[in-house]
Amino acid sequence: MKTEERIIVALDFPAKDEVFQLLDRVPGLAYVKVGMELFYSEGPNLVSMLKDRGLKVFVDLKIHDIPSTAYKTIKVLGRLGCDMVDVHCAGGLEMMLKARDALIGDTKLIGVTQLTSIDQQLMNNQLWIRGSLEDCVLHYAALAKEARLHGVVCSPREAAMIKKHLGKGFLAVTPGVRPPGSTAGDQRRMMTPGEAIKAGSDYLVIGRPITASPDPKLAFAQILAEIEVVA
Ligand code: C5P
Numbered sequence: 001m002k003t004e005e006r007i008i009v010a011l012d013f014p015a016k017d018e019v020f021q022l023l024d025r026v027p028g029l030a031y032v033k034v035g036m037e038l039f040y041s042e043g044p045n046l047v048s049m050l051k052d053r054g055l056k057v058f059v060d061l062k063i064h065d066i067p068s069t070a071y072k073t074i075k076v077l078g079r080l081g082c083d084m085v086d087v088h089c090a091g092g093l094e095m096m097l098k099a100r101d102a103l104i105g106d107t108k109l110i111g112v113t114q115l116t117s118i119d120q121q122l123m124n125n126q127l128w129i130r131g132s133l134e135d136c137v138l139h140y141a142a143l144a145k146e147a148r149l150h151g152v153v154c155s156p157r158e159a160a161m162i163k164k165h166l167g168k169g170f171l172a173v174t175p176g177v178r179p180p181g182s183t184a185g186d187q188r189r190m191m192t193p194g195e196a197i198k199a200g201s202d203y204l205v206i207g208r209p210i211t212a213s214p215d216p217k218l219a220f221a222q223i224l225a226e227i228e229v230v231a
Helices: 016-025 036-042 044-052 067-079 093-101 120-125 133-146 156-166 193-199 216-230
Strands: 007-010 031-034 056-063 084-088 108-112 151-153 171-174 203-206
Touching: 007 056, 007 216, 016 036, 016 044, 016 216, 031 044, 036 044, 036 056, 044 056, 056 067, 067 084, 067 093, 084 093, 093 108, 093 133, 108 133, 108 171, 120 133, 133 151, 133 156, 156 171, 156 193, 193 203, 193 216, 203 216
Parallel strands: 007 031, 007 203, 031 056, 056 084, 084 108, 108 151, 151 171, 171 203
Antiparallel strands: none
16 A cells, blocks of 8 residues: 555535635645545535545445435445545444445445544543443454444554454444644544554544645655555
8 A cells, every 4th residue: 555545635625616625735745535524515526536636535434324225325435435434332242333334346345443532531421321431442343343343533642452352354434633743623532643654553534634724735745654654
């Protein structure tokens, strides 16, 4: 895999004009993520447009529904040629198994463990999940592996643990990445790009440090340079 493909840039924009402005400003991008805001505003057609530009596309809809709905949704996304799609592990084993059965071609299916905006206190007190956050992430990841998903979305802080227990081939896709000196925003469980790769992340999902930068091309180049040293 080329190093630039390990940086999945989160296109958290409300409309496609801003997407294409960014793509024109940062011609080196190889992998992008379409989240709910953009997918719901622009629809499946945008995914085809991005694929036509030669980009890999992660459609991040974090599906969490009854097993048959998850199955039918993953079928539709697979037909679009998405390179990566995801479901919430909290949907349970049967939902993940059904979602896995729906996969077409080379699309990778990833399970979301705990969002990187969730910390231990919030998980215990608001989500009412007992125990440590790490144990919950590992439990969800093991369940995802049992359902034959390709990997999980987790914090880079959990990547080493996931690799140790579930094997090198089980993908760790990690948001919560912040280059030195950049603002955290709503992220709580973070690492720098270099640290995340060293910890075992296969893919870094990075949004605002690139998309909100006054010079996104430079921001992308700096992150790429940082991970090339350790990759
Ligand atoms: O701008 P920032 O780098 O924080 O963007 C991170 C992206 O990763 C967002 O699109 C967010 O929805 C997504 N994400 C996340 N935590 C997860 C799963 C996805 O931040 N556990």
